[in-house]
Amino acid sequence: MSNIKRIGVLTSGGDAPGMNNAVRAVTLAALAQGIEVIGILGGYSGLVKDNVRTLTAKDVSGIVGNGGTALYSDRCHEFKTEKGMAKAVATCKKYQIDGIIACGGDGTFRGATDLSNLGIPTIGIPCTIDNDITSTDYAIGYDTAMNTVIQMIDRLRDTCESHARCNVVEVMGNHAGGIAVQTAIATGAVGCVIAETPIEEDAIIAKINAHKAAGQRSFIVVVSELIPNYADPAFAKRIQDATEVETKFARLAHVVRGGDPTLRDRVTAAKMGARAVKELLGGKSNIVVCEQNGEIVCLDINFAQTADRIYKGKAKPEEIEKYSAEEQAIIMATVEKKQNYFKEMMALADEISG
Ligand code: F6P
Numbered sequence: 001m002s003n004i005k006r007i008g009v010l011t012s013g014g015d016a017p018g019m020n021n022a023v024r025a026v027t028l029a030a031l032a033q034g035i036e037v038i039g040i041l042g043g044y045s046g047l048v049k050d051n052v053r054t055l056t057a058k059d060v061s062g063i064v065g066n067g068g069t070a071l072y073s074d075r076c077h078e079f080k081t082e083k084g085m086a087k088a089v090a091t092c093k094k095y096q097i098d099g100i101i102a103c104g105g106d107g108t109f110r111g112a113t114d115l116s117n118l119g120i121p122t123i124g125i126p127c128t129i130d131n132d133i134t135s136t137d138y139a140i141g142y143d144t145a146m147n148t149v150i151q152m153i154d155r156l157r158d159t160c161e162s163h164a165r166c167n168v169v170e171v172m173g174n175h176a177g178g179i180a181v182q183t184a185i186a187t188g189a190v191g192c193v194i195a196e197t198p199i200e201e202d203a204i205i206a207k208i209n210a211h212k213a214a215g216q217r218s219f220i221v222v223v224s225e226l227i228p229n230y231a232d233p234a235f236a237k238r239i240q241d242a243t244e245v246e247t248k249f250a251r252l253a254h255v256v257r258g259g260d261p262t263l264r265d266r267v268t269a270a271k272m273g274a275r276a277v278k279e280l281l282g283g284k285s286n287i288v289v290c291e292q293n294g295e296i297v298c299l300d301i302n303f304a305q306t307a308d309r310i311y312k313g314k315a316k317p318e319e320i321e322k323y324s325a326e327e328q329a330i331i332m333a334t335v336e337k338k339q340n341y342f343k344e345m346m347a348l349a350d351e352i353s354g
Pocket of ligand 1: 014105128129130172173174225257
């Protein structure tokens with residue numbers, strides 16, 4: 001029998017469609033086990049600032065179809081300080097919160113590890129439109145964000161077709177090109193620029209010129225944000241100068257983060273939320289709920305964070321060496337899978353670009 005009688009749930013970092021579904025699933029799964037649920041408002045800042053409220057089934061019943069997060073979100077810098085963490089632990093003690101489920105991205109998971117180390121069992125659920133958490137194939141919010149992007153690009157395509165124009169479209173993703181490459185494929189873009197693979201500016205221009213010569217009127221080029229010289233109107237100008245096709249630049253920005261969650265995000269959130277409660281009540285801590293090859297699995301957060309840092313080139317050798325040969329092989333396979341994914345998707349985007 002678990003010692004846990006009351007759990008907290010929070011959403012942190014950039015909001016993601018489906019966060020509400022994760023909160024709802026956590027709340028209902030816990031209540032069904034006779035566990036009380038405390039909603040922590042504004043991510044970790046709710047713990048630091050003592051801003052919490054009890055959640056009932058009624059509180060979460062109406063949020064099933066809503067984007068954003070009803071628990072609000074924040075990137076809380078004070079929480080990263082010793083003083084801030086002490087306040088967070090004091091809030092947990094005050095409300096007798098025996099464990100926490102934290103929904104968010106890699107920053108959220110760092111906070112989860114800190115809380116776990118301070119004696120508050122914490123479990124992470126990946127929620128980020130960027131889908132940039134290496135240990136999970138899928139993060140809640142990604143599908144909704146991509147569906148929003150293709151709707152926006154289809155609209156841009158309509159007007160490009162009418163006016164014989166090209167549109168460079170910058171999409172979110174932080175440093176990950178998943179949203180860009182998938183939506184490029186889905187919208188028949190003539191080019192795609194992401195950080196994971198070499199940039200082929202000359203090839204994109206050559207393709208526009210060739211398709212234009214064959215009578216094509218509209219062109220879309222998708223660029224992932226934060227790529228210097230490309231996520232920039234200057235890239236549109238270079239295309240225009242080299243092709244004589246009038247070229248506009250559109251930055252979709254936070255539009256991509258809003259909107260009602262898709263079925264994929266709702267169902268994944270339901271599965272991950274229910275699983276997180278099961279693991280917490282089963283005595284687990286400092287793990288992240290992941291999806292791998294269609295299955296929901298749980299990984300140690302430190303292990304998941306190391307895989308993430310290796311993939312992002314941020315890991316120091318000693319961080320890797322502390323794992324067994326078998327664990328290192330698993331991490332490297334995860335990293336390679338991600339790298340290959342981008343190569344394959346970009347090859348497909350190129351093959352069927354138009
Ligand atoms: O991590 C999600 C994300 O939307 C990124 O795609 C983007 O770079 C960042 O957050 C924007 O953050 P903010 O909401 O602080 O502007």
